[in-house]
Amino acid sequence: MTDLLIRGCHALVPEGSGALGIARDQDIRVRDSRIVSLQPTGTPPEPQDTVLDGQRMLAIPGLVNAHAHVASVLFRGLAEDVSLERWFNDFVWALEGNLTEEDVYWGAQLGLLEMIESGVTTVADHSFFMDGVARAVEEAGTRAQLGWTSFSSRGPAALAETAAFAQRWKDGAGGRVSTRLAPYSPYTCDDGTLRAVVEHATRVGVGIHIHAAEEMNQTLASANRRGRTPVQVLQDTGVLGVPTLIAHAGGLMPQDLDLLARHRAHVGIAHAPKTSLKLGLGLAPVRALRKARIPVGLGTASAASNYSFDLLEGLRLLALSQKHDALDPEVLPMTEALDVATRGGAAALGLGTEVGTLAPGYQADIVLLDLRGTHWHPPHNLLAGLVYGARASDVHTVLVGGRVLLRDRAPLTIDKERVLEEVSRRMERLARREPGARIQRYAP
Numbered sequence: 001m002t003d004l005l006i007r008g009c010h011a012l013v014p015e016g017s018g019a020l021g022i023a024r025d026q027d028i029r030v031r032d033s034r035i036v037s038l039q040p041t042g043t044p045p046e047p048q049d050t051v052l053d054g055q056r057m058l059a060i061p062g063l064v065n066a067h068a069h070v071a072s073v074l075f076r077g078l079a080e081d082v083s084l085e086r087w088f089n090d091f092v093w094a095l096e097g098n099l100t101e102e103d104v105y106w107g108a109q110l111g112l113l114e115m116i117e118s119g120v121t122t123v124a125d126h127s128f129f130m131d132g133v134a135r136a137v138e139e140a141g142t143r144a145q146l147g148w149t150s151f152s153s154r155g156p157a158a159l160a161e162t163a164a165f166a167q168r169w170k171d172g173a174g175g176r177v178s179t180r181l182a183p184y185s186p187y188t189c190d191d192g193t194l195r196a197v198v199e200h201a202t203r204v205g206v207g208i209h210i211h212a213a214e215e216m217n218q219t220l221a222s223a224n225r226r227g228r229t230p231v232q233v234l235q236d237t238g239v240l241g242v243p244t245l246i247a248h249a250g251g252l253m254p255q256d257l258d259l260l261a262r263h264r265a266h267v268g269i270a271h272a273p274k275t276s277l278k279l280g281l282g283l284a285p286v287r288a289l290r291k292a293r294i295p296v297g298l299g300t301a302s303a304a305s306n307y308s309f310d311l312l313e314g315l316r317l318l319a320l321s322q323k324h325d326a327l328d329p330e331v332l333p334m335t336e337a338l339d340v341a342t343r344g345g346a347a348a349l350g351l352g353t354e355v356g357t358l359a360p361g362y363q364a365d366i367v368l369l370d371l372r373g374t375h376w377h378p379p380h381n382l383l384a385g386l387v388y389g390a391r392a393s394d395v396h397t398v399l400v401g402g403r404v405l406l407r408d409r410a411p412l413t414i415d416k417e418r419v420l421e422e423v424s425r426r427m428e429r430l431a432r433r434e435p436g437a438r439i440q441r442y443a444p
Contacts (some may be wrong), residue, residue, distance in 0.1 A: 268348025
């Protein structure tokens with residue numbers, strides 16, 4: 001049983017209108033992994049309570065990274081300033097041929113540690129050797145939705161293996177791990193494979209996590225080659241008929257938006273603004289998606305493209321890039337950007353009733369940001385500070401289900417020195433690009 005009282009913090013909470021606002025000087029009570037109450041400070045502690053001092057802190061819901069490749073942190077900095085085609089063919093898909101399950105386990109430990117240190121408590125991961133990632137999540141104490149990447153080129157047996165993983169880890173780690181099937185994309189999976197994915201997902205009782213319409217060239221190539229956009233391919237193969245998380249979506253056509261709107265009850269979009277900007281993919285139409293009431297979450301994608309898993313940086317880029325794209329400073333105001341990083345991501349993952357909100361009944365996934373930094377002063381507007389000024393180094397305390405994973409910036413569930421040592425000794429081998437080792441070829 002967890003009995004916890006966070007005293008005297010400010011808190012990012014839903015207001016009556018559904019928007020997010022700041023409630024000042026609050027006490028947050030946690031019991032049995034969930035938030036019991038938020039009320040003005042002065043709540044007397046009960047004998048069994050562990051009390052955390054929240055003064056000069058801002059409590060926010062744990063951030064939701066709606067799309068990532070966690071173990072890709074092992075390739076950070078190895079594929080910079082290159083086109084998307086070269087990024088895949090000359091670098092990442094060549095480098096990923098070096099991976100073993102043990103490499104992925106240690107890469108996941110490093111990625112999860114970075115996320116904890118920057119206030120991310122839930123991640124949707126689309127990667128390889130996912131048993132290693134699941135083990136890392138179980139030990140780290142975070143929350144994750146995991147899918148094992150599959151391609152048509154690997155055949156039905158490999159697809160069945162990814163489905164077996166989804167079955168094996170469904171509701172794993174005491175309910176902190178959920179799973180999906182994870183076909184990479186319509187350009188690496190033919191119609192038959194996608195239909196088989198839908199059959200496996202339906203049998204196991206899970207959803208699908210897939211890249212689609214990442215940028216407009218992919219959409220045009222698909223329309224030219226298959227006579228359909230990538231989203232139309234997902235419709236025709238039944239993918240949109242099961243819970244589906246679509247990554248990137250920078251190349252959506254108007255007819256795609258209409259299709260997604262018809263399936264909004266169980267389809268979500270993960271937008272990774274830094275990766276989109278860095279690889280020149282084009283931005284997802286976040287404003288149009290939200291207007292159509294399609295859940296949109298904030299992601300990072302790969303650390304080999306994004307460079308970091310810092311979702312506070314992603315939050316800032318989300319707000320700024322949407323304003324720049326519209327040439328209008330009034331679009332995507334602060335509370336909407338925050339909604340994408342918290343409630344939007346949770347909804348896109350199908351976890352909207354469990355995480356992403358500081359309110360009674362929700363899981364106690366809580367991040368305390370230290371407001372003592374000079375960049376927070378004078379504190380006229382904490383919402384503005386959170387969207388436009390907050391830094392990963394402000395993250396002081398992180399809880400998942402009421403369990404403290406980070407306290408005073410010290411990780412409590414991951415041995416940081418051991419992780420850095422294990423990753424360091426793998427660096428030289430993992431950075432080799434051997435001829436013929438590429439796991440897949442990118443051809444949109």
